[in-house]
Amino acid sequence: xxxxxxxxxxxxxxxxxxxxxxxxxxxxxxxxxxxxxxxxxxxxxxxxxxxxxxxxxxxxxxxxxxxxxxxxxxxxxxxxxxxxxxxxxxxxxxxxxxxxxxxxxxxxxxxxxxxxxxxxxxxxxxxxxxxxxxxxxxxxxxxxxxxxxxxxxxxxxxxxxxxxxxxxxxxxxxxxxxxxxxxxxxxxxxxxx
Amino acid sequence: xxxxxxxxxxxxxxxxxxxxxxxxxxxxxxxxxxxxxxxxxxxxxxxxxxxxxxxxxxxxxxxxxxxxxxxxxxxxxxxxxxxxxxxxxxxxxxxxxxxxxxxxxxxxxxxxxxxxxxxxxxxxxxxxxxxxxxxxxxxxxxxxxxxxxxxxxxxxxxxxxxxxxxxxxxxxxxxxxxxxxxxxx
Numbered sequence: 001x002x003x004x005x006x007x008x009x010x011x012x013x014x015x016x017x018x019x020x021x022x023x024x025x026x027x028x029x030x031x032x033x034x035x036x037x038x039x040x041x042x043x044x045x046x047x048x049x050x051x052x053x054x055x056x057x058x059x060x061x062x063x064x065x066x067x068x069x070x071x072x073x074x075x076x077x078x079x080x081x082x083x084x085x086x087x088x089x090x091x092x093x094x095x096x097x098x099x100x101x102x103x104x105x106x107x108x109x110x111x112x113x114x115x116x117x118x119x120x121x122x123x124x125x126x127x128x129x130x131x132x133x134x135x136x137x138x139x140x141x142x143x144x145x146x147x148x149x150x151x152x153x154x155x156x157x158x159x160x161x162x163x164x165x166x167x168x169x170x171x172x173x174x175x176x177x178x179x180x181x182x183x184x185x186x187x188x189x190x191x192x193x
Numbered sequence: 194x195x196x197x198x199x200x201x202x203x204x205x206x207x208x209x210x211x212x213x214x215x216x217x218x219x220x221x222x223x224x225x226x227x228x229x230x231x232x233x234x235x236x237x238x239x240x241x242x243x244x245x246x247x248x249x250x251x252x253x254x255x256x257x258x259x260x261x262x263x264x265x266x267x268x269x270x271x272x273x274x275x276x277x278x279x280x281x282x283x284x285x286x287x288x289x290x291x292x293x294x295x296x297x298x299x300x301x302x303x304x305x306x307x308x309x310x311x312x313x314x315x316x317x318x319x320x321x322x323x324x325x326x327x328x329x330x331x332x333x334x335x336x337x338x339x340x341x342x343x344x345x346x347x348x349x350x351x352x353x354x355x356x357x358x359x360x361x362x363x364x365x366x367x368x369x370x371x372x373x374x375x376x377x378x
Contacts, residue, residue: 151358153351170205177359
């Protein structure tokens with residue numbers, strides 16, 4: 001069965017972003033970009049919430065922009081090729097290319113996601129907001145957590161793991177350290193086959 | 194100058210305890226005991242907040258502790274301890290001194306005295322206060338492989354950002370990860 005993999009950049013105090021969604025504290029460098037982009041080979045589908053989807057539309061402009069970097073172009077191509085699942089109660093349609101490889105999920109999230117997991121294909125990259133992440137954790141839909149711990153205590157911000165109210169035992173798959181001091185932790189469910 | 198260390202056990206979701214203070218989710222094994230034994234040689238003073246102090250006093254003065262872990266029990270009792278609390282009337286555990294106010298001033302003075310390190314044990318508010326004051330030299334974060342879902346967050350109440358330097362990261366066989374950071378010079 002396909003796995004849902006969530007990759008998260010986290011502060012040392014468990015924040016996913018600053019109070020106004022700031023991400024400038026993430027020690028993002030060539031090493032971390034290479035690690036993030038290593039996901040391209042593993043997955044053929046992404047899951048977004050509405051806000052992430054709106055933000056990701058930026059990548060539609062990347063191919064036609066002479067200033068776009070190599071990493072951006074790779075990611076734009078990857079997104080074009082991938083199936084894009086958007087979870088949103090508000091949206092009525094997804095506008096991305098010819099929309100043949102888009103899926104809009106408005107309700108019955110667990111049921112619909114589990115159906116997609118049983119379809120043939122590569123793994124699935126969860127790239128949602130903290131709110132959608134929390135919903136996915138509550139529904140226990142995430143099979144692999146990739147948590148990139150930054151060497152920064154943010155102090156004020158949006159905690160990633162709030163409103164979970166359930167326990168999930170995990171198994172450490174591996175841990176690696178980047179030169180920047182970011183620690184890459186990878187977990188799956190303790191009871192995973 | 195003496196160094197101040199903090200060693201916090203956290204879950205993957207950044208909690209230091211369940212809402213009722215329980216630490217039953219934390220998986221300790223021989224590697225963890227070896228790590229704590231080494232740490233014990235680096236300090237000659239332990240600082241607690243009131244809640245952690247109460248739990249530690251109860252446990253390390255019990256027959257259960259003396260029977261199952263005599264070496265650490267002897268260490269915990271003989272080491273000098275400081276409990277910081279505005280509400281406690283007295284601290285009765287052997288070798289313990291009660292500090293009722295001006296934690297920052299107290300730790301600043303203690304750091305200038307000769308001696309080994311000062312270790313802080315699992316006291317969220319104390320860690321946050323001393324972090325704000327820039328008095329903690331080393332942070333050890335021991336990440337247990339579980340999402341507990343609700344509980345007491347690590348580093349709550351801080352008002353500004355602190356950049357640290359990773360000095361070590363080590364995975365134990367049971368999936369616990371030890372992260373060590375220093376305050377950059």
